[in-house]
Amino acid sequence: MHAVSAGETLPFICVNPSSSVVFPKTQFRRALINWYRRSGRDLPWRDTRDPYAILVSELMLQQTQVATVIPYYNEWLCRFPDFTSLARASENDVLHAWQGLGYYARARNLHAAAKAVVDRHGGRFPRLVEKMQQLPGIGKYTAHAVASFAFDQSVPIVESNTARVLTRLFDFRESIDSHAGRATLWQHSAKLLPKRNAGIFNSALIDLGALVCISREPKCAICPVKRFCRAENPQTLPVRQSRSRTKRLIEEHAFVIRQGKVLLEQSAARWRGMWILPPLQTSPANQQPIYKSIFPFTNHRIALLVYRRPAPKAAIAKQRWFESIDRVPMPSPHRRATQALVSKLFSRDCRSSQRKRTSTITPAAVVKAVMGSPNRE
Numbered sequence: 001m002h003a004v005s006a007g008e009t010l011p012f013i014c015v016n017p018s019s020s021v022v023f024p025k026t027q028f029r030r031a032l033i034n035w036y037r038r039s040g041r042d043l044p045w046r047d048t049r050d051p052y053a054i055l056v057s058e059l060m061l062q063q064t065q066v067a068t069v070i071p072y073y074n075e076w077l078c079r080f081p082d083f084t085s086l087a088r089a090s091e092n093d094v095l096h097a098w099q100g101l102g103y104y105a106r107a108r109n110l111h112a113a114a115k116a117v118v119d120r121h122g123g124r125f126p127r128l129v130e131k132m133q134q135l136p137g138i139g140k141y142t143a144h145a146v147a148s149f150a151f152d153q154s155v156p157i158v159e160s161n162t163a164r165v166l167t168r169l170f171d172f173r174e175s176i177d178s179h180a181g182r183a184t185l186w187q188h189s190a191k192l193l194p195k196r197n198a199g200i201f202n203s204a205l206i207d208l209g210a211l212v213c214i215s216r217e218p219k220c221a222i223c224p225v226k227r228f229c230r231a232e233n234p235q236t237l238p239v240r241q242s243r244s245r246t247k248r249l250i251e252e253h254a255f256v257i258r259q260g261k262v263l264l265e266q267s268a269a270r271w272r273g274m275w276i277l278p279p280l281q282t283s284p285a286n287q288q289p290i291y292k293s294i295f296p297f298t299n300h301r302i303a304l305l306v307y308r309r310p311a312p313k314a315a316i317a318k319q320r321w322f323e324s325i326d327r328v329p330m331p332s333p334h335r336r337a338t339q340a341l342v343s344k345l346f347s348r349d350c351r352s353s354q355r356k357r358t359s360t361i362t363p364a365a366v367v368k369a370v371m372g373s374p375n376r377e
């Protein structure tokens with residue numbers, strides 16, 4: 001019989017009221033953590049106990065793949081190494097550093113949280129999860145993740161990977177989108193959690209979901225906790241409410257250049273604070289777009305159509321001319337469109353200059369040349 005050592009607790013009865021089978025959580029933890037020590041992922045935010053670095057990683061990882069996050073995370077910590085440096089940064093610099101990760105509310109929240117940590121807590125991240133959750137953009141999961149990874153507090157976590165593992169482990173067949181379903185998952189997570197080494201345990205649970213108990217075809221044959229798992233049809237779990245159907249949208253914008261400069265407008269809506277190609281209120285009559293792309297945004301599929309337009313007599317207040325967009329925070333679809341259109345103009349000018357045996361070509365010269373013939377596209 002297994003002896004209960006210090007820091008361990010007795011096994012719990014499965015939450016399913018119809019089941020009286022004892023879940024051997026001590027053995028489960030041991031199997032999971034042994035596997036994690038052998039096969040867990042080596043991720044940069046796991047080499048630190050700095051709550052700032054861990055918070056940055058957690059916000060970046062929301063809705064974004066690990067492989068995408070790693071270079072952004074490393075770059076971010078070079079640029080803004082702590083709460084103070086981030087709190088002092090301009091919104092422009094923060095959005096520019098986040099550019100390409102999408103879901104820019106996360107960057108704004110991180111910026112606001114850094115200011116709050118400096119103003120309310122003297123630059124030190126609070127240790128109490130209740131205090132953490134009073135900071136902008138920090139909900140229960142993020143607070144618990146920082147508390148367990150940075151401070152090794154014994155608090156449970158539930159995110160997409162752990163939710164998948166827990167539903168399968170307990171063959172939990174209610175929707176995890178419902179309030180009750182979510183609450184049950186938090187209970188399961190809390191009951192499995194050890195009192196010590198909670199950070200390692202939570203990391204192991206996440207990695208099991210990311211590497212073995214994966215979405216469509218879980219690798220049950222090599223699963224280190226297979227003998228504890230109650231799932232009969234794991235690939236059908238977790239159960240989710242049916243998602244609302246993807247909506248299609250068309251968004252039309254202008255590409256305006258003058259004397260080597262591109263006209264951009266600061267968004268006050270979806271990409272608040274970032275610079276985009278100026279939106280058009282009405283479709284240009286009898287004109288074809290010079291650029292088309294499709295990109296996803298939450299549950300939308302957006303067609304971006306860009307039209308060549310003449311320069312206005314005067315730019316409106318939220319518009320500005322930019323000679324370079326290198327340091328300008330722009331959402332990826334608009335940056336790609338601008339770069340593609342400028343380089344298209346540049347290559348055309350190169351060809352025409354070569355025909356004229358001209359050797360000096362500058363982007364400004366290209367843009368000026370093209371501006372002289374607005375219907376050339």
Ligand code: SF4
Pocket residue numbers: 165168169212213214218219220221223224225226229230231234
């Ligand atoms: S046995 Fe399969 S379904 Fe169960 S936890 Fe392991 S990988 Fe997931």
